[in-house]
Amino acid sequence: MELLMMGLEVVFVPSTLVLIFFGTVLGVIFGALPGVSASMAVVLGLTFTYGLDPVTSIAFLVAVYCAAITGGGITAILFKIPGTPSSAPTTFDGHPMAQNGQPMKALSISLFCSALGGIAAAIAMFLISPQLATAALKFGPSELFAISFMGLSVLTALDEGNVLKTLISGLLGLWLATVGMDPIGGFARFTWGNSTLLSGIEMIPVMIGMFAITQVLKETKERSKIEELDEAGPKNNTVEDKVISMKELWNIKGTIARSGVMGTIVGILPGAGATIASFLSYTSEVKLSKHPETFGKGEPRGIAASETANNAATGGSMVPLLSLGIPGGNAAAIMMSALVMKGVQMGPLLLKTQPQYLSSVFVSMIVTNIFMVVVSFAVAKVFGKILSIPYSILGTVIILLATIGSFALQNNTGNVFLMIIAGIIGFAFSKFGFNNAALILGLVLGEMIESNLRRAIMIEQGNVINVFTKPITAVLMVISLISLLWPVVKPLISKNKAKIAG
Amino acid sequence: MALELLFNGGLLVFFIYCFFYIGGIGHDPATGILDAAEWPRLLLGLLIVFIAINMAKVYKNRQKGETFKIDFNIKKIVTSKLFIGSVLLLIYSFSLDYLGFVFSSIIFFMVYSRLLGEKRIKILVLSSLVSVAILYVLFNSLLGIMLPRGVGAFRNFALFLESLI
Structure with missing residues (x-):
């Protein structure tokens, strides 16, 4: 209680509240712009903290970070361009829902769930921060491998009617993640002597290419067939588009609760972060659903799972930062460097000697998540207006935004080329029934899976059995294998049952 | 198949x-x-x-009577919107280094929007100029994200623009 009062005293000062509001506006806009990741938003926000004291600085940066993750969902829903990598799963159901004439409903689900995920994670962070951080420290490479493999185990659920092609896509993503220097020994793999490939295949241009460029190419091809129908107006314009009602929100409470818990836990694990949290949560919901076939076609639970989890992960990632001085991800590392620059000694003693950091982060996260709903709606309305622009103009604007997003990553046109190649390949992939989302999932998890598996085997001196028989690893692996094989086994069982019955 | x-x-x-x-x-x-x-x-x-x-x-799973035959009509492929779109995208990605973001994007915008069905020249010119200007000011000037400048005269023009805004 004392800690909470301390946080309220720090944050509920007019100047700090104004700063948090400003940080929220800044974060939502940055997050909504493709190519400006949450980490980049925090970097851009750093400039404003030079004149602030350390506690206010972290409150402001936390506001930018949380709001940027939420902002990423806006373009994911409206244009199928994930503003931040963690919003990629939001495109799966958010964009189809917007295309079905319900962009406002999709955006409202995304914003409310983001806020709920953020608030839940902030409370979890405040209550169990030190304890959870200690538990996470016990996670070695084998447990981290099992966690990331669990993320991969959802592959077969992405498209249950096409398991083989989805597996091929996922494996291709995992293989693409091996291009460049290997994470343990630094050996060059599949570089063909090209020094650019040494740093590996950049995830963001591939992601933008496979989602945004592939979509524009599809529209380019389709337009030649439907040009005559173009003047008829948007598709399904008879569908009522309203903000999600409390009743509808209540109906997806289970998804929000599960994703909130999962996002917080994944966020706490160093290196995992919001992207893995949103993918893991989305696919878990697909698995748990009685109607998995509705996912990918505008299912509200899909949007809720992804957006709740990625925002919950922001709270989770603050746990190791504040309790142990270990940044959970890029954005946390930037915040840490801002505090170190101001002379703050990060580490386990921080919470004991200066508890106001934990309390101010907690209160500012709560305030940010409340501000965020209002601010995001205003920003989304502006972005939503863009949807009324004819596709002949909008499609090209999307390409320019995607180009800037890929270029800005390293100020390198090579990434723009990579994005376009990924877009063309993505088009061919979807034409032949392969799964772009599975490929991205493999690419996202590839490095983490390989490095942790190889490290775990090294620690056990080559004894693979020892790696997989550790209690946490074994439990996680069994769950993963069941969930990986279930979509393959399920049709066989039903076929058998039908045979017996027949 | x-x-x-x-x-x-x-x-x-x-x-x-x-x-x-x-x-x-x-x-x-x-x-x-x-x-x-x-x-x-x-x-x-x-x-x-x-x-x-x-x-x-x-x-x-091939359909009954389906044979392994590919209809390789070069003219049909080359004139398809998908092929032209892909080539335009590749040309655009290469042109960024030489013409810079502003010039290559204005040209690309007009050509690609035309491909997507916009036939009114006035709209093509106006929308390309306005969109590129908004994106340039937003990213280059307000967010400080450097965009490709190009080489030679295009680079000088980009530097001139940067000094203006």
Whole structure:
């Protein structure tokens, strides 16, 4: 209680509240712009903290970070361009829902769930921060491998009617993640002597290419067939588009609760972060659903799972930062460097000697998540207006935004080329029934899976059995294998049952 | 069917090549049983098997009377919107280094919007100028994200623009 009062005293000062509001506006806009990741938003926000004291600085940066993750969902829903990598799963159901004439409903689900995920994670962070951080420290490479493999185990659920092609896509993503220097020994793999490939295949241009460029190419091809129908107006314009009602929100409470818990836990694990949290949560919901076939076609639970989890992960990632001085991800590392620059000694003693950091982060996260709903709606309305622009103009604007997003990553046109190649390949992939989302999932998890598996085997001196028989690893692996094989086994069982019955 | 088999066949050949290529690395004895080459080989091995199964499946599920024949009409391919769009995108990505963001984007915008069906010249010119100007000011000037400047006169123009805004 004392800690909470301390946080309220720090944050509920007019100047700090104004700063948090400003940080929220800044974060939502940055997050909504493709190519400006949450980490980049925090970097851009750093400039404003030079004149602030350390506690206010972290409150402001936390506001930018949380709001940027939420902002990423806006373009994911409206244009199928994930503003931040963690919003990629939001495109799966958010964009189809917007295309079905319900962009406002999709955006409202995304914003409310983001806020709920953020608030839940902030409370979890405040209550169990030190304890959870200690538990996470016990996670070695084998447990981290099992966690990331669990993320991969959802592959077969992405498209249950096409398991083989989805597996091929996922494996291709995992293989693409091996291009460049290997994470343990630094050996060059599949570089063909090209020094650019040494740093590996950049995830963001591939992601933008496979989602945004592939979509524009599809529209380019389709337009030649439907040009005559173009003047008829948007598709399904008879569908009522309203903000999600409390009743509808209540109906997806289970998804929000599960994703909130999962996002917080994944966020706490160093290196995992919001992207893995949103993918893991989305696919878990697909698995748990009685109607998995509705996912990918505008299912509200899909949007809720992804957006709740990625925002919950922001709270989770603050746990190791504040309790142990270990940044959970890029954005946390930037915040840490801002505090170190101001002379703050990060580490386990921080919470004991200066508890106001934990309390101010907690209160500012709560305030940010409340501000965020209002601010995001205003920003989304502006972005939503863009949807009324004819596709002949909008499609090209999307390409320019995607180009800037890929270029800005390293100020390198090579990434723009990579994005376009990924877009063309993505088009061919979807034409032949392969799964772009599975490929991205493999690419996202590839490095983490390989490095942790190889490290775990090294620690056990080559004894693979020892790696997989550790209690946490074994439990996680069994769950993963069941969930990986279930979509393959399920049709066989039903076929058998039908045979017996027949 | 034929096109899908061809696509899968291309992938299969590429993955078999990669399985043996890996890169200029030797065996890394320090990393135990799973070294830098074995992990990608494991993935490629699975990919080769799965793609072979997929090809067999595609062949098995072919429609009655369907033959392995590809209608290779060069004129039809080259004039398709998809092909033109892909080529335009590739040209645009290469032109960024030489013409810079502003010029290459204005030209690309007009051409691609035309491809997407916008026929009114006034709208094409206006929308390309306004969109590129908004994006340039937003990213380059307000967010400080450097955009490609191009070379020679285009670079000088980009520097002039940067000094203006």
